Amino acid sequence: MPIYQSDSQLYASFQELFGIIERHDPKASDALLKASLAITFVCSAPAAAITINARKAPVQLLYGATNLQPTIEVGLTADTLHCLLLGEMRLSKAIGADLVTLKGPVWKTMSLADLFHYAQQFYPGVLQAHGLPTTCPGLSRE
Structure with a gap:
């Protein structure tokens, strides 16, 4: 059973x-702005x-379909x-196991490191606030 039961539940958590x-850190998106990056996670x-969309300040977060052509498209399940x-x-494990597909200049994904660091720090609390599991279902640990 997927963690997120609907797109609106996923969007609410990510918002x-x-x-x-x-x-927490208004400058967390600076690396994305420096890379002039637009990345779409297609779940x-x-x-x-x-x-x-960090092609110009302020960074925009868009939920759902958009006409914006991303620099990088990441395909994966929400889980x-x-x-x-x-x-x-x-x-790297997710890519190697074909759980993630990347389209575009993959080297630009390095600018996501700071954002992912912050996300990993705060994500469990968001899950708890939304009554969602704070464990990884059915996917093997590294």
Whole structure:
């Protein structure tokens, strides 16, 4: 059974997560702005899309379908994204196991490191606030 039962549940959790990151460190998106990066996470189970548009300040977060052409598109299940943000799965392992597909200049994903660090720090609290599991279901640990 997937962690997120609907796209609206996933969007609500991520809106809260990004809000916490922004309040904690307003400069958390600086690396993305320096890379002039737009990245879209295209999730399945449930179907959802989250786009971070950092081509110019302020960084925009877009939920759902958009006409924006991302620099990088990341395809994965919502459960895989969940496990990555919990730190229970490494991105390299997820890519090697074909759990994540990347389209675009992959080297630019390095600018996501700070954002992922913050997300891993605050994500469990967001899950708890939404009554969601704080463990990684069905995916093996590294």
